[in-house]
Amino acid sequence: MKVLKAGAAVATAVVLALTATACGGGDKKDGAGDTGASGGTKSDKIAIGIKFDQPGLGLKTPDGKFEGFDVDVATYVAKELGYQPDQIEWKQAVSAERENLISNGDVKFIAATYSINDKRKAKVDFAGPYFLAHQDLLVRADDSSITKVEDLNKKKLCSVTGSTSAQNVKKDLAPEADLQQLPGYSECLTGLENKAVDALTTDDSILAGYAAQEKNKGKFKLVGLKMSNENYGIGLKKGDKELQTKINTALKKMVADGSWDAAVKKNLGPANYKNEPAPQITEGS
Template sequence: MKVLKTGAAVAAAVALALTATACGGGTKDGAAGSSGDAKKDKVVIGIKFDQPGVGLKTPEGKFTGFDVDVATYVAKELGYAPEQIEFKQAVSAERENLIANGDVKFVVASYSINDKRKEKVDFAGPYLLAHQDLLVRADDSSITKAEDLNKKKLCSVTGSTSAQNVKTKLAPEADLLEQGGYSECLTGLENKKVDALTTDNSILAGYAAQEKNKGKFKLVGLSLSNENYGIGLKKGDKDLQTKINAALKKMVADGAWETAVKNNFGPANYKNEPAPQITEGS
C-alpha cells in the first residue's frame, strides 16, 4: 500500500506540473503570458556610439544625443523604462544586418530613408530633416562649394549616402576615403590627412560644438541633400511601425521633440527644420 500511495503522489505532481505548463508557460524576453501583466525584460536599440549631439557613448558609459532621446521616448511608449533599454552600436554599414538578424528591435542612428534601404528594412518616421554639409578646418578658405572638392581628399564613413552623393553628383574627381566611423575622419581632418568631412549638418554640428574641437573646424553651410532620418525596423513589421509612428507624433505634440533638439544641437547654433510629417507606413 505504501508503494501505491507514493506512486499516486508522483502521478499527481506530474499532472499538476503539466497543468501549470499548459495554463501559462513562460514567453521570450519576459513578454506577457495569458494574463498579460508580466513585464518585458528589455529592448535592444541600435544607435551610433561616436556622433556627438546625435548618438554618443561617453567614456563613463553613458549615452547622449538627439537619437538617444528619441529612442528612449519611443521605448517608453512601447512600455520600456530607461533601465530596460540596451543600446547596441550600429555603424552605418551594419544597420540593415542588425535589423535583419534580430540583433536589435529597431535602429535610431542618423538613418536616412532611401529606396535602396527600403528594399531590406522598413522605416517609421521620419523624425528629423537634416541637410548634407561639409566640415573643414577653420583656417581653410579654399572650400566654399562641393565642386571645390575635386582633386581634394574627402572623408566619410563606409555605408554612408553622403560621400557617394558628392562623388557621383557633385565632385567626381574627389579622392574619397571611407572610414569605419566619423571620429577617424575627424582625426584625419585635424591632421591634414583629408581636406573635408561630409555627412549631415546635424552630425557635423555636434562634432564642431564639442569643447575639445571649438575653434578647430567650421561648417561650410551647404545644403547638398535632404536627409530624412527614420527609425529602421524589420521589414513587414507593420504593428511596430504603427506604434513607433504614434510615439513620434506624441513626442512632437507634447514638446519633448523640440526640447531634445535644443538640448543636443543648441550649443552649435544649429538651425533645425520643423519636425517633419510622418510619411512611412501611411
C-alpha cells in the same frame, strides 16, 4: 521497503519538476520577441538598435551610458510604448546589419541615422521620418576658402572607407577633389585639425555631432550645403502596422510637446547647427 523508496523517489521527482516549472516558466526573455507593441510590465525589456559611435546622435560613453539625439528619440518612443528607460536594452546597430537585426527579431526597432529609401523598404518598414538631414561639409573654423562644393577641386576631401557621400562628391560635384578615405570619422577629424585634409563630408547631423563634442568646440564649422536629403526613419519589422502606427503617434507627440526641439538643441546645438523643422510623418499613411 523497496516499494516505499520507489514511491518516495517518484514524489521527489514530481516536486522538483513542479518547482523548476514555477521558477522558469514565467521568466521573460530580455529581447525583442517577448515585448508587444503596446508595451510591457515592469519585468519586460525592449531591445532597441542605435549607433554606439556617433557623438550627438548615438554614442556609448566610456562609463557605459548612452546619449545623443537618436537615443533621446528612442527613449521617448519607448516610454510611449510603455517602457521606462531602465527597461531598454540598447543594441549596437552597425549600418550594414540594421536590416538583419530587425528581420531576425534581435531588436524591436532601430533609431540609428537610418535614412529611408526604397531599397531598405523592400526589407523593413519605417515609422517617421523624424529628422531631415543633408549631406554637407565640415571645415576648420578659420577656413574661408571652401564655401561651395566646387571649391573642393584640388583640395583633400576626407570620408570613411566605403562612404557613398564622398563618392557622390568626387563623381558629380568636384571631380578633381583629392579623396582621402580613412577607417573612421575620428581619423578624418584629426586630419582636418592637423591640416592633412581640407574637408570632411557626410550627413550634416553627424558632422554637427562631432563638432559639438567638448574637445572639438570652436575648431570646426559646417559649410551649410544641402547636397542631398536624408530622411531618418525608425526601422521596424515589415508588416507590423500596429507598431508603426504607435511609433508615428509617439513621434508626433514628441514634436508637439517641445521634446523634439529640446533634444536637437541639447545634442547638436553646440555646433551652431541649423536644423530643419521636424518633417511630416509620411510612412504608414
